[in-house]
Amino acid sequence: MTGFSLKLKSKNGQFVVSDLNAGTTIADLKTKISQVTQINPSYLHILIGFPPKPLDLSHNDNSLSATGISSGDTLIVEEKIIQNIEDDAAFARRLQEEEDQEMLSASEVPSQDPSNPFVGILMKKIVPADNSCLFTSIGYVLNGKVSTDCGSFMRKIIATQVSADPVSYNDGVLGKPNAEYCEWIQRSESWGGAIEVAILSNFYGIEIDVVDIQNSIINRFGEDKNYGLRVFLLFDGIHYDPLYMESAAGDVPATMFPIEELGVYQQAELLAKEANSSRQFTDVEKFSLRCMQCDVMLVGQVQAQQHAKSTGHTNFGEI
Incomplete structure (x- = not known):
């Protein structure tokens, strides 16, 4: 063979x-x-x-x-550690020792050993602004390449999850009836946001950290699940781009990082602050939009949502 x-x-x-x-x-x-x-x-x-x-x-x-x-x-x-599973006692002890060590070293400065693949410069990978930027960005950090083919697959994952749990995903959470949302999210022109990120974080078993430029914060999706790996997305108010690290050792750019690699997280925090200070974001309450279907001029997210509700138009372009 x-x-x-x-x-x-x-x-x-x-x-x-x-x-x-x-x-x-x-x-x-x-x-x-x-x-x-x-x-x-x-x-x-x-x-x-x-x-x-x-x-x-x-x-x-x-x-x-x-x-x-x-x-x-x-x-x-x-x-993925499954609740109530009986396992080797020695391995359980090793897990506890690792957790204790992580707690002891949480406040220490991360290693700057150049051979460490997670020491380098955190950079943005630009993806198409085609209403599926969230899904393309997640595809990139998972697979290391930019492809718009993953959008439809991820949209189906989300629709399946939401449809299966109408209690958690009720009208108040979704902003529309459950069935209507499931049909809406599978359209290629529908934007993804916090709900979609949370579902995909759970599906892939990985923490997704969204670096919010406008508010200079990092929103951690899956933080409470104790996942071993995290990825970073940069959000400017209307568009997502994935973040990757150019290694000091010259290795293949890294897109997934161990949770305990504090240096990477600190870089992401600094990036959010620097991008905010240079106003590299779009204020969704004040930005100008044009409906690509009827050419009506709109200002802000609220007007865009109202226009979409009254006309059914969902394809907008920023001016």
């Missing part, structure tokens, strides 16, 4: 596993991934493809070829 390798992205860095073949089982794959990432096999949560989708790890005897994994694929490896 032809040998092949897989690329791994995890909270402990990026790795390549090469001692595999098409007949390697899922059980063997989990063991190898656990060895290099130091994540217990029972807690592995793996995403594959683009847009990234969870890999079914329940069938241990399935081969890589039967699962659809190909040589050169990139796997996003996350740690």
Whole structure:
């Protein structure tokens, strides 16, 4: 059988596993991934493809070829600890020791070792302003490339989640009836925001930190879930762009960062303040818009929402 390798992205860095073949089982794959990432096999949560989708790890005897994994694929490896699961006592103790160490070092200055892949300059990756910038940005931080193809897939994920939970996603939360929202969010011209970010954070098992330029703050989605990895999006009031790090070691730009890498978070905070001081944001209450469907001139988000409600027009351009 032809040998092949897989690329791994995890909270402990990026790795390549090469001692595999098409007949390697899922059980063997989990063991190898656990060895290099130091994540217990029972807690592995793996995403594959683009847009990234969870890999079914329940069938241990399935081969890589039967699962659809190909040589050169990139796997996003996350740690998801399931409530009430009984596990190895030694591993539980190691987890507690790691948590204690993180608490002790939380106030320390992050390491500036140039070989650390998470030491570098945090930069913005510009994505198209096509009403799907949120989804394109999330696709980039998950997969490392700009593609507008992931928007429709993510919109379906959101609609499915919202439709399945009409109590949590009621008219008051959504601003419209549940069924109407589910139809609306799947349109390519509909903008995404906090609700959509929260759902996608939960789906992908990763903290999504939105750097809000206008308010100089970082809104952390999934903060209470104890995810091991975080990504950053820059929000200027109407548009999202993903953030990535140019490594001092000259490695592949990083888009996902371990939660404990405080230096990256501090850079994001500084970026928000600097962008705010130079007014690199759009005041949604005062910006000028033009309806691209009837050429009516509008001022601010409220007028745009009222116009959309009365006419059904949802395609706007900033002036």
